[in-house]
Amino acid sequence: MIKRRLLVIENQLKQFQTLTKLLEDESDFLKYDTHEERFDVYPKTDDYTRVLDWIRVYLGPYYEQARKDSALELLVDYIQASRVELFLIDFTLSGSYEGGTGITLVNALKNKESSFKQMPTIFLSRTMRNDQRVKDTMPNDENIQWVEKGYAGFENLEKTYFENYVKKIIPGFIGKSDFSNQLEIIERLHTVYEPAPELKELLIAFKHKLFQSHQSLEANLKILQTLETKQFTISNERIKDGLNKLIASI
Known part of the structure; x- marks a missing residue:
């Protein structure tokens, strides 16, 4: 929580x-x-x-x-x-x-x-x-x-x-900050990708970098929202690619 x-x-x-x-x-x-x-x-x-x-x-x-x-x-x-x-x-x-x-x-x-x-x-x-x-x-x-x-x-x-x-x-x-919104999406995605360990590892890595970063993350929030919206219509490989880009951007 x-x-x-x-x-x-x-x-x-x-x-x-x-x-x-x-x-x-x-x-x-x-x-x-x-x-x-x-x-x-x-x-x-x-x-x-x-x-x-x-x-x-x-x-x-x-x-x-x-x-x-x-x-x-x-x-x-x-x-x-x-x-x-x-x-x-x-x-x-x-x-x-x-x-x-x-x-x-x-x-x-x-x-x-x-x-x-x-x-x-x-x-x-x-x-x-x-x-x-x-x-x-x-x-x-x-x-x-x-x-x-x-x-x-x-x-x-x-x-x-x-x-x-x-x-x-x-x-x-x-109110709800961008930072908190991102963490909430990550928590929800954790549940969705329970059967996919490689995605969970990427989510953990992304969450860890979020806590270390002081930069504005509005663009990252939009990407996360897109991943969540399309989670059932795009492949795990594309989701992995999106998460890797997020991690690299921080």
């Missing part, structure tokens, strides 16, 4: 761990109409400290610009390597009104990397959207939502609230 990759930025470790647990929990996924959507949260536990350090440096008011720029570049590289499809970010990150906010960070990421400009973004906050700081800095962007996060400070995040008001809206907001 395909998992959607989410970047979760919360500067309190306990709350980050709770968010991750609730997002990756699969025990109740059948409750949702979009029950095929499951989530994989980044940063991973081993990466959490360094990712938050980059953010702290970038948003902090007392660091030299060169160091802030370096921290932002490292963060962009990490996000690209993680292939996330949505940002889920706490509004207040720096711990100081003198520093930047989650909005500051998102604006910087979208200005730094063009592929992030249309990234769906959900801000989690106790701060109201009509707060002056929010009104002054929030971009006019249809890909951004503002959600009451259901906790403050070290309060426990209430599971039912999070599921109903945060987790439940993510699938509809994130």
